[in-house]
Amino acid sequence: DGGITQSPKYLFRKEGQNVTLSCEQNLNHDAMYWYRQDPGQGLRLIYYSQIVNDFQKGDIAEGYSVSREKKESFPLTVTSAQKNPTAFYLCASSPGPDRLGEQYFGPGTRLTVT
Amino acid sequence: DAKTTQPPSMDCAEGRAANLPCNHSTISGNEYVYWYRQIHSQGPQYIIHGLKNNETNEMASLIITEDRKSSTLILPHATLRDTAVYYCIVRVRTGTASKLTFGTGTRLQVTL
Numbered sequence: 452d453g454g455i456t457q458s459p460k461y462l463f464r465k466e467g468q469n470v471t472l473s474c475e476q477n478l479n480h481d482a483m484y485w486y487r488q489d490p491g492q493g494l495r496l497i498y499y500s501q502i503v504n505d506f507q508k509g510d511i512a513e514g515y516s517v518s519r520e521k522k523e524s525f526p527l528t529v530t531s532a533q534k535n536p537t538a539f540y541l542c543a544s545s546p547g548p549d550r551l552g553e554q555y556f557g558p559g560t561r562l563t564v565t
Numbered sequence: 566d567a568k569t570t571q572p573p574s575m576d577c578a579e580g581r582a583a584n585l586p587c588n589h590s591t592i593s594g595n596e597y598v599y600w601y602r603q604i605h606s607q608g609p610q611y612i613i614h615g616l617k618n619n620e621t622n623e624m625a626s627l628i629i630t631e632d633r634k635s636s637t638l639i640l641p642h643a644t645l646r647d648t649a650v651y652y653c654i655v656r657v658r659t660g661t662a663s664k665l666t667f668g669t670g671t672r673l674q675v676t677l
Contacts, residue, residue, distance in 0.1 A: 552665070
């Protein structure tokens, strides 16, 4: 089945540790995105990538880093510099420059930092 | 991107049609209407989109008024699994990859 996978579903870390969230898609989509969602809030864009080896900061990129070495993979690292890392993280992809409004989301990773 | 206005919540009996309205009075000529939904603790799910003609797919129908200032998402036979927050988003279809701006949406509760 084609789709987007995120792992793990739940992740627990101690404060001060970096953590990497996985996002893989087999939809052959060009663009990929990382969003963050806090309880009762909307989605906020962290980073996005339109093509391999290229990515752009979103609205809340501070304390996060990404890479896009392969078309199908877009991992997100939450660094110790992120002040409030506990949140629900969502990865998405979109087919191409003529279908940017269609974004397909993974199941999300719920990160808890204590 | 144009701003949208949706009612905060709606109820619908299972098996009946759910009609979810959205106002987008400042929509531009090249902006499309997109609908997504988010079931609790899951990622948002793309449902349908349209420009000015009515659209239908296996999930829903989208009715856009002639002046394009409002639209209605129709779930023809709502089930309990359709309980979710539904988001109406207006944006251009092409160009540079960018975020989807999810507002507060409509919380649809389907009941027995």
